[in-house]
Amino acid sequence: xxxxxxxxxxxxxxxxxNLVLNCSFTDSAIYNLQWFRQDPGKGLTSLLLIQSSQRxxxxxxxxxxxxxxxGRSTLYIAASQPGxxxxxxxxxxxxxxxxxxxxGTKLNVKP
Amino acid sequence: DGGITQSPKYxxxxxGQNVTxxxxxxxxHDAMYWYRQDPGQGLRLIYxxxxxxxxxxxxIAEGYSVSREKKESFPLTVTSAQKxxxxxxxxxxxxxxxxxxxxxxxxxTVV
Numbered sequence: 001x002x003x004x005x006x007x008x009x010x011x012x013x014x015x016x017x018n019l020v021l022n023c024s025f026t027d028s029a030i031y032n033l034q035w036f037r038q039d040p041g042k043g044l045t046s047l048l049l050i051q052s053s054q055r056x057x058x059x060x061x062x063x064x065x066x067x068x069x070x071g072r073s074t075l076y077i078a079a080s081q082p083g084x085x086x087x088x089x090x091x092x093x094x095x096x097x098x099x100x101x102x103x104g105t106k107l108n109v110k111p
Numbered sequence: 112d113g114g115i116t117q118s119p120k121y122x123x124x125x126x127g128q129n130v131t132x133x134x135x136x137x138x139x140h141d142a143m144y145w146y147r148q149d150p151g152q153g154l155r156l157i158y159x160x161x162x163x164x165x166x167x168x169x170x171i172a173e174g175y176s177v178s179r180e181k182k183e184s185f186p187l188t189v190t191s192a193q194k195x196x197x198x199x200x201x202x203x204x205x206x207x208x209x210x211x212x213x214x215x216x217x218x219x220t221v222v
């Protein structure tokens with residue numbers, strides 16, 4: 001069974017710092033990987049989608065990488081801002097029928 | 112304005128009552144999903160549907176029921192058999208069964 005782990009569970013950084021969020025998975029036979037942002041009491045907003053044949057995707061200050069062989073993905077946030085404070089979740093599309101989610105990393109960017 | 116609409120945003124259930132959460136989409140996506148999120152935890156899959164008139168149990172289907180009579184709609188009923196229904200419920204669709212899109216969620220509270 002696929003298991004998805006996100007470390008750390010929580011992270012607090014000062015504004016302007018570059019940071020990395022981690023997502024690891026146990027079965028490398030994934031179809032794609034997606035990073036989401038969730039604000040308190042809200043739904044999930046998609047940030048980046050990486051197909052299994054890709055190594056990374058970039059959007060603005062965000063860069064996500066995927067290494068299937070090692071079962072890892074990272075989300076890099078450059079020059080963090082207080083508005084980046086949220087919970088970040090990774091999700092895998094696996095076994096051609098459903099998504100598997102990590103439990104998220106709660107990020108706090110201090111002004 | 113394309114998207115996924117969940118209603119109501121807040122719902123209160125008395126002990127022994129059945130309640131139905133609505134999920135409507137105009138994205139023309141075939142796949143639809145229901146997830147449950149508890150505080151500080153990841154998303155757990157309740158039910159999913161890959162096509163109209165077909166649906167499958169997820170990891171925590173007990174005490175829940177769904178229907179998929181139309182492509183646009185995937186309502187979730189929380190029955191009295193669900194002993195701990197207080198949670199945040201998220202509906203999602205899958206584009207090409209590979210990329211997930213989410214509604215804004217329904218918060219259900221037992222009173």
